[in-house]
Amino acid sequence: MSDERLDVPELQRRLREFAAARDWGRYHTPKNLVAALSVEASELLEIFQWLTPEQAAAVMDDPARAHRVEDEVADVLAYLLQFCSVLGVDPLEALAAKIERNELRFPAGRTPPLDGS
Amino acid sequence: MSDERLDVPELQRRLREFAAARDWGRYHTPKNLVAALSVEASELLEIFQWLTPEQAAAVMDDPARAHRVEDEVADVLAYLLQFCSVLGVDPLEALAAKIERNELRFPAGRTPPLDGS
Amino acid sequence: MSDERLDVPELQRRLREFAAARDWGRYHTPKNLVAALSVEASELLEIFQWLTPEQAAAVMDDPARAHRVEDEVADVLAYLLQFCSVLGVDPLEALAAKIERNELRFPAGRTPPLDGS
Amino acid sequence: MSDERLDVPELQRRLREFAAARDWGRYHTPKNLVAALSVEASELLEIFQWLTPEQAAAVMDDPARAHRVEDEVADVLAYLLQFCSVLGVDPLEALAAKIERNELRFPAGRTPPLDGS
Numbered sequence: 001m002s003d004e005r006l007d008v009p010e011l012q013r014r015l016r017e018f019a020a021a022r023d024w025g026r027y028h029t030p031k032n033l034v035a036a037l038s039v040e041a042s043e044l045l046e047i048f049q050w051l052t053p054e055q056a057a058a059v060m061d062d063p064a065r066a067h068r069v070e071d072e073v074a075d076v077l078a079y080l081l082q083f084c085s086v087l088g089v090d091p092l093e094a095l096a097a098k099i100e101r102n103e104l105r106f107p108a109g110r111t112p113p114l115d116g117s
Numbered sequence: 118m119s120d121e122r123l124d125v126p127e128l129q130r131r132l133r134e135f136a137a138a139r140d141w142g143r144y145h146t147p148k149n150l151v152a153a154l155s156v157e158a159s160e161l162l163e164i165f166q167w168l169t170p171e172q173a174a175a176v177m178d179d180p181a182r183a184h185r186v187e188d189e190v191a192d193v194l195a196y197l198l199q200f201c202s203v204l205g206v207d208p209l210e211a212l213a214a215k216i217e218r219n220e221l222r223f224p225a226g227r228t229p230p231l232d233g234s
Numbered sequence: 235m236s237d238e239r240l241d242v243p244e245l246q247r248r249l250r251e252f253a254a255a256r257d258w259g260r261y262h263t264p265k266n267l268v269a270a271l272s273v274e275a276s277e278l279l280e281i282f283q284w285l286t287p288e289q290a291a292a293v294m295d296d297p298a299r300a301h302r303v304e305d306e307v308a309d310v311l312a313y314l315l316q317f318c319s320v321l322g323v324d325p326l327e328a329l330a331a332k333i334e335r336n337e338l339r340f341p342a343g344r345t346p347p348l349d350g351s
Numbered sequence: 352m353s354d355e356r357l358d359v360p361e362l363q364r365r366l367r368e369f370a371a372a373r374d375w376g377r378y379h380t381p382k383n384l385v386a387a388l389s390v391e392a393s394e395l396l397e398i399f400q401w402l403t404p405e406q407a408a409a410v411m412d413d414p415a416r417a418h419r420v421e422d423e424v425a426d427v428l429a430y431l432l433q434f435c436s437v438l439g440v441d442p443l444e445a446l447a448a449k450i451e452r453n454e455l456r457f458p459a460g461r462t463p464p465l466d467g468s
Contacts, residue, residue: 039400074211149283252454271395278385304440308445321420328424340373347374
């Protein structure tokens, strides 16, 4: 691992270089990237689909499964960042703004449980 | 918008505080969070499902659609970061490691097109 | 409810008429229909995402949730059948053939558990 | 292929027998089955994710891809039918009722295009 700075803009730069060097930019339309993002999110879900909640909580104890989880997390983040690059969306700003909206929408102490019970 | 530092660890901290203040931590099991991640990725896909590639490329020109895209990007990133917090995965390290593996797996100049043509 | 025959070919016929009457056929490309299918499957998953296994098993006891489940099942089946109509795939034959292949691939009595334990 | 009747109730019966013979019924909770359904729908989407609309429309011309499409269609239908069996939902009735509701909700001749244009 290099000691380069590791943050979102740097990773977006590396992903752009990677795609450009393989002439993959022509596949990276917004519609294709969002389809790929949803496919990768499902591949992460697939690891958990037959596990009980208890088995799921212990998934990182098994090295092979832990590696698979990290690999799929990387794929989800990669397509999310590439989608954002192509459309000019700042994902960190978008999330910060959403958290601020949610603070108003779901006031602490007066918000019902998520399961509707 | 505050002038606080805006990076992934800071957003993960804010998301943890937000969930803790609403007693939502009990819903945030790995299996539930990965299901929610895949649901939000599909909500982002839904915006694009009937659009032609050309309409999809112009999606940010329409302010209402642009806001919806940013909102769903925020939701995908929120659940991805919360999933990583709960399982102790560093998403930026995971992506940096994956890019390095892919440099070896798909050598530039010798990689077939993605569409198999 | 009419007393018309209710089977897959008949439902495919009604779906084709419905789309044709609204000039929606131009949206119903294979790529768009499969994106819509995956979006609807996620909307069905969304109903269950925060529920415990016990709450999920009792989901049909609540009339509002039961209706939502039936509504999303209908949407998943609708897009699956329309996708199959457009590509000329017979979904019932495809499933019957798959079950026969799986009988050979996963012999009864010698197949490990799905959770890998 | 046998000359047995091929319809949805018969396929649901075969799927139940298949799962029972492998002791897989304990994995087939509603929450697990709906997760598996959404994962399989994404695997079907994955076949199309990098294709242009034109390539996607010709997907059945390639025998290997055609087989993969039929295989994933079978998986989606299998999990949908198993999900319905476990919860006591009739998928054909659900779809017939939905088509009738949609006839009222989207009147032919007065419904805007799906892409919002």
